[in-house]
Amino acid sequence: MTTTIESDRELWGPAATSEVNRAVETTFLPRHPANAAAPQPRPIGRFGRDDVLTMGGAAASALATTLLLFGRLSTLDGAIGFVIVLLLTFIVIYAMLTALTNDVPAIVDKVMAVLMSSTALLAGSALAWVVASTVWNGRTALTKVNLYVEDMSLAGPLEPLDIGGIAHAIVGTLVIITIALVLTVPLGILCAVFLNETHGRFTGLVRTIVTAMTALPSILAGLFILATWILILGFPRSGLAAALAVSIMMWPIIIRSGDVVLRLVPGSLREASAALGAPSWRTVWHVVLPTARSGLSTSVILGVARGIGETAPVLLTSGVAASMNTNPTENSMMSLSLFTYEAIRSPQQNMVARGFASAAVLMILVLTLFTLARVLGGRGPGRLTKRQVRRATARSKRDLARFEPNSTGATS
Amino acid sequence: MSMLTVTPQLDDLGPAPTPRPLTRRRGRGDRFFSGLMLTSGGIVLLVMSAVGLFLAIESVPAFQRTGLRFFTTSAWQPSTGEFGVAAIIGFTVLIATIAVAVAVPVALGTALFITEVAPSWMRSGLVAMVDLMAAVPSVVYGVWGARVLQPHTIGLAEWLANWLGWIPLFTVDGHDPSNPLSSSAVFFASSFTAGVVVSMMVIPIQCSVMREVFSQVPPGEREGAFALGSTRWGMITVVSLPFGRGGIIGGTMLGLGRALGETIAVVLIISPRFDFSFNILETGSNSVSALIALRFVEASDFDLSALMAAGFTLFMMTLVVNFIASAFVARSRSGASSEA
Numbered sequence: 001m002t003t004t005i006e007s008d009r010e011l012w013g014p015a016a017t018s019e020v021n022r023a024v025e026t027t028f029l030p031r032h033p034a035n036a037a038a039p040q041p042r043p044i045g046r047f048g049r050d051d052v053l054t055m056g057g058a059a060a061s062a063l064a065t066t067l068l069l070f071g072r073l074s075t076l077d078g079a080i081g082f083v084i085v086l087l088l089t090f091i092v093i094y095a096m097l098t099a100l101t102n103d104v105p106a107i108v109d110k111v112m113a114v115l116m117s118s119t120a121l122l123a124g125s126a127l128a129w130v131v132a133s134t135v136w137n138g139r140t141a142l143t144k145v146n147l148y149v150e151d152m153s154l155a156g157p158l159e160p161l162d163i164g165g166i167a168h169a170i171v172g173t174l175v176i177i178t179i180a181l182v183l184t185v186p187l188g189i190l191c192a193v194f195l196n197e198t199h200g201r202f203t204g205l206v207r208t209i210v211t212a213m214t215a216l217p218s219i220l221a222g223l224f225i226l227a228t229w230i231l232i233l234g235f236p237r238s239g240l241a242a243a244l245a246v247s248i249m250m251w252p253i254i255i256r257s258g259d260v261v262l263r264l265v266p267g268s269l270r271e272a273s274a275a276l277g278a279p280s281w282r283t284v285w286h287v288v289l290p291t292a293r294s295g296l297s298t299s300v301i302l303g304v305a306r307g308i309g310e311t312a313p314v315l316l317t318s319g320v321a322a323s324m325n326t327n328p329t330e331n332s333m334m335s336l337s338l339f340t341y342e343a344i345r346s347p348q349q350n351m352v353a354r355g356f357a358s359a360a361v362l363m364i365l366v367l368t369l370f371t372l373a374r375v376l377g378g379r380g381p382g383r384l385t386k387r388q389v390r391r392a393t394a395r396s397k398r399d400l401a402r403f404e405p406n407s408t409g410a411t412s
Numbered sequence: 413m414s415m416l417t418v419t420p421q422l423d424d425l426g427p428a429p430t431p432r433p434l435t436r437r438r439g440r441g442d443r444f445f446s447g448l449m450l451t452s453g454g455i456v457l458l459v460m461s462a463v464g465l466f467l468a469i470e471s472v473p474a475f476q477r478t479g480l481r482f483f484t485t486s487a488w489q490p491s492t493g494e495f496g497v498a499a500i501i502g503f504t505v506l507i508a509t510i511a512v513a514v515a516v517p518v519a520l521g522t523a524l525f526i527t528e529v530a531p532s533w534m535r536s537g538l539v540a541m542v543d544l545m546a547a548v549p550s551v552v553y554g555v556w557g558a559r560v561l562q563p564h565t566i567g568l569a570e571w572l573a574n575w576l577g578w579i580p581l582f583t584v585d586g587h588d589p590s591n592p593l594s595s596s597a598v599f600f601a602s603s604f605t606a607g608v609v610v611s612m613m614v615i616p617i618q619c620s621v622m623r624e625v626f627s628q629v630p631p632g633e634r635e636g637a638f639a640l641g642s643t644r645w646g647m648i649t650v651v652s653l654p655f656g657r658g659g660i661i662g663g664t665m666l667g668l669g670r671a672l673g674e675t676i677a678v679v680l681i682i683s684p685r686f687d688f689s690f691n692i693l694e695t696g697s698n699s700v701s702a703l704i705a706l707r708f709v710e711a712s713d714f715d716l717s718a719l720m721a722a723g724f725t726l727f728m729m730t731l732v733v734n735f736i737a738s739a740f741v742a743r744s745r746s747g748a749s750s751e752a
Contacts, residue, residue, distance in 0.1 A: 044644055080564050081571065109643035116529050119521025120538060123615055127545050130612070133560045134552055191456050194449035206453045212734045213460045215666060216727075217673025219701040223723045224463045226708070227470045231716075248459065255456065279438070281445035302547070309549020312675040312705055337551045341676055344555050352559070359552050370547045374540060 042106075051110075054097045062090035087118060134363060138356030147357055153323035157348040166358045168324040169339040172239060173362075175328050176318075176335055177308050179243035184250045185300055192258030192299075193284055207259070213252040221248040222316030230317065237319050239333030245313030250303040257302055261295030262288065294376050301373035305366045311337040336362040464727055471721035473714060482721060488686050488703065490718040497722050499688035503603060503698040504726070507678060508671035510607025510692060515614040515671075516664055522615070523622035527629075528648055539623070546616035554677030557609030562600065562681070565608060569599040569693045583691050601683040603697040609681060610674045614667035621666060621741060625659025626652050662740030669733040673726060675701035700726040 066086045091111060098110045140161060141147055147165040155164025195207055225245040229235050265288050273283040289296070314335045320342055321332035336358050343355030384392065438446075475482060477493055485496025526538045574589040576582045586598050629652050637647040653660070678699045684706060685696035704719050711719060 042638075042641055042643060044638055080568050084568075105643045105646060109645040112645040112648075113529055116521045116525040119518045120525040120530070123518055123522050123545065123619070124538075124541055126612060127541060127548070129560070130548060130553065130556045133556060137559070187452050187455065190449060190452040194453045197449065198446070202450075202453065206457050208735075208738070209457055209460050211738050212731055213463075215669040215673070215730060215734045216463065217675065217701055217730055219673070219675045219704050220463065220467065220723050220727055223704060223708075223720065224466055226716075227466050227720060228462070231470075232466075248463065251456065252460075279442045279445075281441050284445070305547045309547075309551065311549075311551045312701065315705060316708060337549055337676075340551050340555060341680070344558065344680060355555065356559075359555050362549055363552050366547055366549060367544070370544060374543075 050101070055094065055114075058090055058094035058097050062086055062093050065089050065093070091115070131363065131367075134356055135360045138353060138358075138360040141353045141357035142360055147354070151322065151324045157346055157351045159350065161350055161353060164354070166336065166339055166354065166361065168321065169334040169336045169358060170361070171324060171326060172318075172321070172333040173308060173335045173337075173365075175326065176239050176243045176246060176314070176333065177304060179240060179328060180246045180250055180307050181300075181304065183243070183247045184254055184303065188251055188254035188300075188303070189258055189289075189296060191255045192262055192296075193288070195255070195259045196262040196288075197280065197284065210252045210255050210259075214256050216249070216252070218249055218310050219312040219316065221245045222313035224248065225313070225317045236330060237317060237332060238330055239318055239325070239328035242314045242318035242333060242335070243328065245317045246307045246310055249310055249313065250307040253306055254299055254303040257299035258296055261292050261299055264295065265291045297376045298373045301369050301376070305369045305373070308369070309337055309362060309366055311335075311341050314338045315341065336365070464724075464731070467720055467724040467727055471717055471724045474718040474721035477714075483725075486686060486688055488707070488718075490715045491712070495718050497700065497725055499686050500698050500700055500703055500722065501725065501729075502688040504672055504700050506603050506690070506692065507607045507610060507697060507699055508668055510604060511610035511614050511671040511674075512664060512668050514608055514611035515618055515667055518611075519615045519618035519663070519667070520622060520660065523619050523626055524648060524652070526619075526623050527626040528644060528652065542616045542619050542623070545612070546620070550613055550674060551676045551680075553609055553612050554680035557605065557612075557677055558680040561609065562605055565605050566596050566599045569602065569604055570596055573599070573693050580690055582693055584693050585691065598695055599693055601681060601695050601697070603682070603692045603694075606678050606681045606697055606699075607692070609677050610671050613674060613677070614671050617670055618663040618667040621663030622656060622659055625656040625663075625741075629655045658740045658743050662737045662742075665733055665737030665740065669730045669737060672730050672733065673701055674699075675705050678702045679705050 063086065066082065066089050070082060070085055091114060094114060095107055095111050098107050102110070135142070144161055144165075146162060148170070149167050150163070150165035151168035152164045152166075153168075191206070191210075195203055195210075222245045225241055225248070229241050229244060230237060235241060269287050269291060270283055273287045274280070278286070314333075315338055318335070318338070319332040320338065321334045325331050325333050340355050340359045340362060343351045343358065346352060346355070474490070474495075478485065478496060482496045483501075484498050485494065486499035488495045488500070522538075522542065526535055526542075530538060569584075570587075572582045573584045573587050577584065577587075577589065584598055633651045633655070634647060637651050642650065678697075679702045682697040682699070682702060683695060684698050684702065686698065689696075700722050704723055708716065708719055
């Protein structure tokens, strides 16, 4: 201990000080003029009181200006025009206000930040508009119970909303999506595992094709099933044919997102399993798939959300039906999206209201699935919930008790 | 402590060492499993190539009848042999271009907002919002576009026609800006409205690709720009945008691929026409998928073959666009576009 301190003193003693002094004498440090202010570090991403006040002031004055000028100076009218004029006025006034206290780069920075926020706001409010207007326009039909329990076999387009409903479309959607799930999930996940476990030219080819197919226009999937299943093989137009077409849409989505999720499984887990002597199918079944379970369910749900909303394949391969049909192998089967499409094209106001209602039901279905996917897939692979942690701890305690009967669960 | 190194003489060790053979004996279960995986990959490959193959086979009669005139004719009367996709492809590309032109600024701005500007508590909510936009079925967007948005875009279209009507793109036949009583019916069911609605479906695709790339910007380069006194926007222009160039281009192309194939939303908005026109604000437009959706019901065998030919053309177009897009995205992911 003592020696170190002494050696330190030797290093930083008088001799060292003179070295430093000499260095100062020969180095020219940049000198600021005495009257110039010391440069301030640029604040980044801070949103202080000044910003709030500037922005609030600019917003208030832009709103006032737009209300005053709108419809007089510009001929642009309507809600969209109002928003455009308001945004432009706001940006000009905001730039002018920030110019009072800032240099040019800072003004550009602030204006661009406003532009970026307003694009995000635009996207968000457009989405909100879509969701809200659909539910709002369907409200009269949505509140009638018969919408959910009756089909359209007895209700013509002119019937009031008290008669007829979309039960056949709801049932059809569920049947079609169930068949599609049975077809796509095992094969899709197996193929995702294939893409992850093997490497080579063939794997690369499959991955490329699957990637290209994720953006296959949905109408072409329908056209393909129409060409092969119905025209060449001679099967009738049916819910099954629609399910096949929807499967072709869902398949690449499940494979692609499953592939991404499986890639996140730590390689050390695989290696540990292999080191314990497990054959690779056991590694996949007992280690890889359980670890990625939440992510895989997310990818399946995303596929379902896409498949459930497809209209064009169902239109081509199943066709429109007015009555309940629970047999997927024969006759047309309606889906919610197809019903929406048919109803909204009708000139009758009641049919349009039904179309909005079924669009709202479809959207609520998709949003529910989507929320489910977010809740399930929010955790990374291998992250356990509290209950899973408790269960794993209990299992571990039992094992300990089995191995060492004397120490009764000493660890917790 | 001696510095002497003794090198072993090969002669002392006997015959030259041979590499240890590393082989793996695979059990029956594993052979079965890898066979199963290969089969699944094969089936997927088979089905996906069958889509293109059968569309091609089914469209042979139509191509035999018209030959290359199929790509230059602007009419659709398969029964008279007078049919082709010139105008339809033109409209398809026009709508997709409008959609991408509207979507790219919004998607880019939103992606930059999420990665660079938004406070961290807002981020996951914004990502969920973008994913949600992608999850909303296209028929819902179509219904919204046709019944809710359309009355509002008319005002905008009229304003564009009044003030920018001298640009051929915004010219509208039958619209007289000086006549205050002129009907706004000429603005209904236009390519412009269809493009705006399709952009709603393109935005989330582009935005999520761009966000992904921007979130991979090396933190060192980002902090380097800030340390040199850059503003946030300065950092974005010199670091984020150049780094994410591949992702921006790839995402844009992916969105273009989606926009080319969009069916139901376009069908619900446009009123079909078969003579091409650049005037995007005018009533009437078309697209390959809309044509198929509207015409297949009363189609004879030959009509169907003609529709398959149109579908095959669309298939090849989207395939090329998607391949280019995924090449760009893949290259940007590997970091090749960062000049570090």
